[in-house]
Amino acid sequence: MKANLDLPSKLSLVFFLWVCAFTLPWTFQVGLCLLLVIARFAIPAFRPVSHRSAAAFSKFILYSITVALLVTCLNALFIRSGNVVATLLGFSFYEDGLLFGLRTASRLILLSFSVLMFFISTPLTVFIDYLQSKGLPQYLVLMLLLTLHFLDHLPSRIHQIFLAQQARGAPVDSGVLSRTRALLSILSPLVLSSIVESIERGTALELRGFLSRPVASRKPEDTETRVNLLTICFYFMSLVIIAYSIYRWLNV
């Protein structure tokens, strides 16, 4: 029995983190997020596969801090129950809203963080081969492949459109507001063109026999069936947490 952090154990870790996101108190979730940040630098299996992935991770940390602050502040402002924690510029922030905001923000961040960690540290090739070797229907694999490809290339497409707009004199560089406005205007053509491209990419793969791919041709290392100790551990801990949550819920 091996105990290294391979792809199945990373998937089980994502599952475990999702279970934690829905069951554990927000303080634990914040702790898990911090552990994930440390893991990204300390554990080789979590290192980003490319510079682009590393950049995406750094950006995500910045965005998630912004989102967490925004969600917490808005909830503290609009859920008016409990004590007033602070008053700033005439606006009062309430305790219950603040706690609810913290719970929501930490859950959101842990959910997205766990998925991001998986995808930045796992090459698409490896993930797709793994799914195929596990007998996932080819249609599903194709759909997943096209979706991941679309998401992977979305930032570069947006950047290209921004550059094109900039070349035409649009003021996309003059602040967050103009960038947001520019993004909104390109959203529908961006999504439409991406869908068209995804359809073409799907056709191209179909034209190379992807949908009729036989199981026998899948890579031999993918059919490896040895059980990973870490995978078992993560699933076991998830089950324990779920069972404990149900027990607590029944006894309230």
Next chain:
Amino acid sequence: MAQRLTIKDLSLQYSASEPRALSSLSLDVEAGSCCAIIGPTGAGKSTLLQCLAGTMRRHHPESLATGQIQFGETRFNGVPDHVLFPIAGLVLQDPYVQISGVRETVFDEVLFTLENLGTIPQDPRQTILSILQRLGIDHLADRKPTSLSGGETQRVALAAILIAQPSLLLLDEPTTALDSNAQDKLRFILRSLRGRTTVLLTDTQIDFALSPDSSNVRAFKLDVDPKTRLPATGSWLRKHSA
């Protein structure tokens, strides 16, 4: 083995309410020869290739087709209802969408086709490198497929289809992303396929198909009715290859 392609009175509408995208098209391509379909945008060139590759019915199940397509001994009334790969291999116009994105090197990208077919030879390296060599891209074997230029990507896409040894090779505007040097290479490749593979390619310009270097290429022009802007039946520009 190369086979004869015969298209007889092929008409197609994407749906009953739409005008014809192909109108009574008849075409005969000898086994192992190369035929260029030339015509303006909207003449139905890509539609024809999709019909021949077998993707039309799958992607447009509401499409209506009449006429016949015969490839070798196999005859289809209307259009085939399944993808004919590896009998027919279609290389799409946009080279970038043909890169799977799930393989790290050009070599593996080409091997990916064989994996899909489940026909990996004893020595795949030799087989793949010989294809890459024929296309003049063997030096790119270890490069990332997504980091290549348009022309290089086009040739990788072609290699990924040629490795399956299709009897009918369909190329949708293959010269779009190619410079004149790469076009010369494509002519050389088409010549090397002569007698082995029946090739049908489309182009908007007549330059490539009718240039002296492409004397082995027959040329068929698909017209668009100037009044209705709908496809009309085509005619031969060069019926015999040299």
